[in-house]
Amino acid sequence: MNIQKMYTAVDVHVNGEAFRVIKDVPCKYYYNLEQLNEQFLSELVEEMQLLLNEPRGFIGLNGCIVVPSIHKEVDAAVLFFNHEGSIPLHYGGIVAVITMLLESGYLKKRETNHYKIETLSGIFSVHAYVENDEVVSVSFESKLCYMIEGNLQVGNISYSLIQADKVYAVVEKGASSPEIHIENISELKKWGESTLQAIQKQSLIKRLILVDSSQKGKNHIKSITFHEDNFIVRSPGFVSTIVSYVHALFKNDYIADKPFINESIFNSFITVEKVKKEETGYIFRFESRGFITGMQTFLLDPTDPFPTGFLLK
Template sequence: MKIHKVYSTTDVHVAGEAFRIIKDAPFIHYQSLEELYEQFPRVFAEEIPLLLNEPRGFAGLTGCLVVPPISREADVAVLFFNHEGTVRFHYGGIVAVITALLECGQLRPRPSNKYKIETVSGEIMVTAMMEKEEVDSVVLESEPCQVIETNLPLAHPNLNTSYSLIQADALYAVFHKRDLSTEIQVEELTPLRKWGKTVSEALGQNTYVKGAILLDDSRLEDGRIKTITFLRDQAILRSPGFGPTMACYTDLLSKNRWSIEHSLINESIFNSKLEVQVAKLTESGYQYRLKSRGFITGIQNFLLDPTDPLAAGFLLK
């Protein structure tokens, strides 16, 4: 075997969603994180498919490039990317990065438990509570979320329902499960996929919608909801999703189904959880306090053999 390049990574999952953290990518010159963000798709054109595509990765994997901060106020800077290119911000990625840095010793724990992470969308303050050298929980606040429109009819002959458009970290279409007899559980994955495909086709003209959320609020009295989110390519989000969780809370608030005084737990199809509570209400919408936890799943080296015919990898969805 010939070794052309070696990349060290730390893999972390946050409520089921996988992240690959890279700290030793090729050096390039940049004067701001925004400049690095703009150069990244071109300069790292080889690294993106190598580290995210199969057989080394998979379709739901998100990359996190950790670099020294530009800002003197920040502890670390991070750039997010997926198979399509760079991503300006990722809540789950923040949780993954702070977990890996603290548990692997790259960032020293502070008595205050507060850390500042620099992104192209600004500096994010996080609170990471540690117990016995493990990150027990990570708390961060969201940008404002707001209702765009409610009770929109879905134009599809095979599905008579309505939805709300909610702007969270992206634009989401929120559907309530009361219009569907299928339960949100792994055993019902086939009919759920059929529902997701139908909804995706019906939403085809609205190219701004990132995903369709199916919301089960039958346990709302216990402060729990259950959701499944289908992205526009019909892939299923591998966690309850920070954006979808905020979108559902906002939808419930708009319909007076829930109170801003109480937290809410969102469960995924495989019962992973995210906790959310309203932090404050601004003119731009609701800002949330999000609580989750990351788990390191692997620390590994990836090699590029110049004779490997699958150096660029492939994706099966």
């Protein structure tokens, strides 16, 4: 066994999403985060698979590699990845990383409660509030999210295309779609797969959001997000929430100047507020909280019969 290939990770749960935060990666010189990301993608493929795949991980797990930033004013830099590869940005990952850094003592609490985290999508100003050595609230602003086109039609399906980290199709729940309840999970999965395939025949998308707006008078929706690989996001989702908010703004289905609530199929919630309207779209503010669920040490054993792990879908 090669003990040199040993990694310690902290697992953090944020609004129904799981993150594995790794800090003890091999030291690398880098002149920007993009160049470091390319190095890691070519040199740490086995390690990334080891940390995310089963039996140590699962299909819904996200990875966060934390390194020192080259900018003096920035507290930490982070690279996000999942089973598909590198992710330029994960809002829940920012919550996970700042929670881990503060609660593990890597960052000292400041009176201002203000910290800066660098990602491939830019530097984020984060407010994190600590009480009794626990991070009880994390807030920051999103990147721009905007409507590409609304009122599109394929067959009997009406949908909108919205740009966030990628292009999402948003469909309002109608008579042909199942209720967003856990007992309907199999039916929802079949509906999501067929609807996504139908929309992909005329629009280049990899994500589909089904929205139940029956409580729109309370600025409250329920949603479920489907991925191209048939994976269902069971959390409300930070991006899914702001995409759904832009869809609601387009339809005027909202109450101005009030928080917007997105509920998941498991009845967990994310609340966002509209910060400002830009020329092409909107910027939102998130407020959330992360919970450290464990600290684990993993070994990459060259004699392991499943060196890259496996995934159960």
